[in-house]
């Protein structure tokens with residue numbers, strides 16, 4: 001019986017250890033080791049300047065001699081991509097009739113931040129902005145696409161409910177996963193204990209029933 005109890009506890013400890021390891025691995029190095037983080041959509045007023053954010057997470061520190069990045073523009077999802085910024089040992093804006101000097105790098109390579117800023121936004125800037133990243137030895141080509149809309153009047157106030165909802169649901173799912181593991185383990189443990197107490201009961205009953213018989217049998221070798 002003590003063995004059963006102990007194994008129940010060991011399972012429990014094991015489950016806890018495993019979920020901790022899984023959690024640490026998840027944070028330190030997600031399954032697809034590179035992730036590009038971009039907003040899905042950005043709106044800007046014409047004539048203003050707007051930052052188009054792009055950053056990435058990687059298991060490896062950015063190595064400036066191997067790192068590669070491209071920013072491209074597309075009018076629609078099936079038009080050809082025009083590259084307007086790249087990385088060749090350093091951030092290099094490319095000659096572009098669309099943007100001229102109106103696009104500048106405002107990221108920070110130290111922080112894996114590849115954001116750009118468009119100055120004096122024009123109606124013709126509307127379209128899709130693609131952020132491509134390669135961070136060897138990560139072999140994945142990271143890609144983020146941002147739909148950019150140019151407005152001629154102030155939009156109604158937007159809130160960040162969606163971002164909050166996404167964040168909350170990701171956290172919630174993780175918490176649920178861990179909780180369900182814990183619950184399952186607890187139920188198993190409970191069952192084990194019930195089994196044990198049933199056994200105990202049966203044994204006690206047995207003792208009562210066979211009074212004298214078993215005890216005397218054990219007393220006399």
Ligand SMILES: *[C@@H]1O[C@H](CO)[C@@H](O)[C@H](O)[C@H]1NC(C)=O
Nearest residue numbers: 045046047048123151152153
């Ligand atoms: C924005 O675009 C509208 C429509 O083309 C134009 O009337 C307005 O002057 C523009 N504003 C700026 C600041 O360029």
Ligand SMILES: *[C@@H]1O[C@H](CO)[C@@H](O)[C@H](O)[C@H]1NC(C)=O
Nearest residue numbers: 068069070086132133134141
């Ligand atoms: C950037 O573009 C160049 C030229 O098209 C291509 O050779 C390179 O692989 C691209 N790099 C990334 C990270 O997309």
Ligand SMILES: *[C@@H]1O[C@H](CO)[C@@H](O)[C@H](O)[C@H]1NC(C)=O
Nearest residue numbers: 074075076077078079080128
């Ligand atoms: C481009 O894509 C749009 C939908 O996104 C479609 O209606 C259109 O026919 C496509 N054009 C070409 C040339 O493929």
